[in-house]
């Protein structure tokens with residue numbers, strides 16, 4: 001630690017990683033302010049995601065895990081993989097060795113954002129809304145951010161937690177890579193009790209259908225949560241909207257025709273808006289995550305495909321590592337140390353997400369489907385026997401420095 005350590009931090013983005021980074025920084029005596037473009041935490045249900053043990057461990061380190069678990073929809077500690085005919089390809093995810101607070105949960109992104117925002121606020125973090133970053137400039141030992149509303153703010157360090165379309169990243173690498181479309185559109189939501197056989201407790205069923213991929217889990221409250229990934233060429237939001245929700249619904253029903261009948265029953269119970277797809281993107285590797293007193297975290301630095309199930313958990317890990325390094329070094333050295341501690345791990349996980357995504361689109365050739373099923377059975381058996389994905393979920397952020405001085 002030197003006397004040039006940051007005393008104040010501007011955190012751009014109050015989504016998932018921003019509030020947690022702010023709480024972690026407050027623990028190492030850096031005063032954060034979170035500056036968010038929207039007028040408050042999201043209210044709409046939005047997408048849902050699974051928080052893995054590594055992400056929950058990061059939340060535990062900043063005293064947020066109980067609040068987030070209370071906001072979660074249900075536990076998802078096991079994943080059953082089947083083919084379109086319902087034949088089992090694998091069962092993964094025994095979490096019985098973990099303390100209950102670290103066992104995976106499914107939560108809507110909006111509930112997660114609200115829970116971490118409220119927890120950070122209770123810990124003294126200040127949030128300012130309607131602050132859409134326009135640009136920033138470094139002068140001497142300060143960074144000044146300017147916002148669309150004409151205001152500005154200055155701090156010792158500026159951290160971009162502003163998501164996959166990050167303005168902070170654009171400033172760091174104006175000619176750098178842009179998010180890449182993964183070839184999959186995502187649809188889904190919750191449906192009221194559907195007339196289907198229930199999934200086993202705490203188990204999400206992932207169906208590698210003949211022509212597309214479907215996931216669902218029956219929640220304890222009777223509702224069924226579902227999502228599907230449809231292989232499709234890239235479409236803009238405007239093109240997606242112009243196609244119409246009913247047309248997308250017909251397309252999804254057609255893609256799963258002939259697969260397990262419960263998939264059709266779930267979709268028949270779904271609201272048309274749940275069929276309006278979102279393109280899925282990733283950004284596996286960037287030339288730089290920082291320059292001087294400016295750095296990026298979460299999706300801004302490394303958006304992993306939703307197929308990895310790790311985007312939010314990695315943003316939370318980043319938050320802890322940033323606080324750890326900023327508690328030890330001046331901003332520039334801290335950001336360099338943070339990047340070198342994180343880069344290899346997140347790029348490996350991004351590669352896993354890409355590989356998983358390519359297996360989801362199905363095939364029109366029965367032989368190709370049979371080969372896929374055999375290779376998946378072998379892969380899931382090996383993963384189950386040797387725990388070869390544990391390096392992802394067993395990671396525990398080193399918070400020794402970040403939690404200094406707090407219980």
Ligand SMILES: Cc1cc2nc3c(=O)[nH]c(=O)nc-3n(C[C@H](O)[C@H](O)[C@H](O)COP(=O)(O)OP(=O)(O)OC[C@H]3O[C@@H](n4cnc5c(N)ncnc54)[C@H](O)[C@@H]3O)c2cc1C
Nearest residue numbers: 013015016017037049050133162163298299309310311312
């Ligand atoms: C369909 C889908 C499924 C997913 N499933 C999973 C899963 O199962 N498990 C998992 O771990 N992850 C999952 N993810 C990924 C996860 O949602 C993201 O990785 C995570 O939200 C990243 O957090 P973040 O804080 O980096 O960015 P975000 O949560 O996107 O937050 C960015 C914030 O910055 C704000 N912002 C943007 N621009 C500006 C600006 N110029 N000025 C000020 N503020 C700005 C935004 O309004 C937003 O609040 C999924 C994502 C999708 C799309």
